[in-house]
Amino acid sequence: MNRHRRLVASAAALVALSLGASAVSAGAASAASPYLQKREAQALLDGLGYADEISAVELSGTRVNSRAGARPLGGRHPLVLLSPGFTLHRATLTVLAEELAARGYVVAVMDHAHESFGTEYPGGRTLPLRAPLTKDVPGVRAADASFLIDRLLDRSGGFAKIIDRRRIGMGGHSIGGSSSAVAMARDSRIRAGANMDGGFKDANPGGGMNGRPFLLLGTEANRRPGAGTGSHEEWLGAWAGLDGWKRWLAVAESGHFSFNDIPVLGGQRGLVNPQAPLSGKRAAEITRDYVGALFDRHLKGEREPLLDGPTAANPEVSFHRP
Template sequence: MSTRRVWHLAIQAAIAGAISIPQPSGPYHVAVSTHTIEHYNPNDPLAPNNVSTAFLATIFYPTLQEPAGEPQPYLNPETAAFFETSWHYTTGVIASITSTLQRDAPFLGGSVGESPYPTILFGPGGGGPPVEGSTIMLAELASYGYTVIGLDHPFEQPFLRYPNGTGVYGVDIDYDDPTLIEEIYETRLVDNTVFLQYFPKLVQKLNAPINTTHIGAVGYSLGGAAALGSMYEDDRLISGVNFDGSLYAQENGTLADEKKPVMMLGSEYHHTGGGIDDTWVNFLSEQTGYVREMAINGTTHHDFCDDTFWKTVEEGSDPAAGTINGNRQVEILNTYVRAFFDLTLLGRKSPILDGPSPDWPEVVFYNISGSV
């Protein structure tokens, strides 16, 4: 019997007592679909012979169709198994977490290529978790009408499965090699550019009411750096959020001014304990537009992806996770990210972005400047 079949049977046996990720709170149900984006890249630092030919786009979008049937595991079993081992969870714990997201459900009605709701481009952390490991926040945004598109690069992520069923495992990455990390960062920028160029054609192919001109960018760790980096090059990218990611290239020099709204949302590391991240200091010193820089007390780097929820399922497993309650962190991320994009993409003001709030005492403001 294949390893994948064994995983499948074990996971199905656990579903009856499984825990689901938090339900999105918006007025829409949420669907998800995956798409292969073909692109020949002869300068891929991680691919065999440095050549890659495609990357993966995962689309989270609102739908009116109600979920049917039992909740299903929300992660690929290979992804779950990797992080169970790497982040010290018991085998099967993460794999058994479910969701009610619907695969390839109908889009909302509307004209192709048009929507009153903007689109958001998402980038995952360097080396993982992949896009599926940030499903909670991405589904939350989609439940309020946003279309969110996450991009995964093969060989960098621990595991990806393409729509045709092909699975691609990642390679070992030397995170102490700054040259390699910058090369991976540059590959992310290439992927973002290629996708944005192809995006209108994809929307036409899908016959979907997806906004192709009014786009926000958000990312975790290296994905956050790439979200901000891509904003320099494409006027369709109107605003961006960086989750706890150190910055590279133009972002870390005298030409770093985005002249666009930016939110930097980080762990305590960026301001206390581990020391101040100089790349944030350099970047923020050059900004002339709207800036919000905050840290969330009790968090570590792992609390800016779905691991913050995983740790509530098996407490004490991941020694790298922060002390903040994971369900509370989910609420904070969902609330502040949606408030930022509601403001910068839809013009809906929210007082929680103007300074400390008694409702969210964990969120500490370090930089409040500019206006939208």
């Protein structure tokens, strides 16, 4: 077994001059940090089949509402870890990460070695996709998460003084979501979690949770109770094992990628999945609002009635209690 594994993460926190919610826009220019490096952008576009519609130069020229070296606000803040879907770069969770940072969280978005189409590591080396997609991936990612928490809480580093170690959460898209459940079961420091349209495979999210809260947020087509799909069956098993506060939400007209940045970027070029017509803008709003509400409720102690049931303002979102 190889005990040496490389991990890269982007960390963000609210600063005095924060721009607030995300403004990811293809080709937008500013002094802010790049969305992706050029080689990463090319690898992602090639992998997704978007290379003919969006150029790597344009995507790498996109700027986000983050600036390297900015000094965060004082005090201690809750920490949220985010894990992307398999093959996807950590940048594809930028919209959610920036929303959480704007709400006052320290946010760390992970890239897992050889599990994306291409990730540039310090020193300029780009690691390609090599890892197989197996049932072991969530456990490996859970170990990555615990390692990263250790590093961020290390008092010799710069983040320990701004993180409240009693308030840590984790969420993810696709297999990053199931990895969040495994990480919670194995690491009691993670107090709340979210799975955005990820399966569970052999994961038992109930084992070791000890009543901690968990959110399931997924597509109506595949994840709602009674959908009759393998995806639905996995969630039924997971739901039964969750022994604390829990919510099962399904989003109408959404697709698997509706819970990351891909529809936001693709929508600007008119790239719409006919099987998932929910706009990227609306999908991003739903993801930000409900995942943000989860962590606000359970890491900050805020009321967040959005999680109590259906609302007229969000007709796409249905609540299920099978």
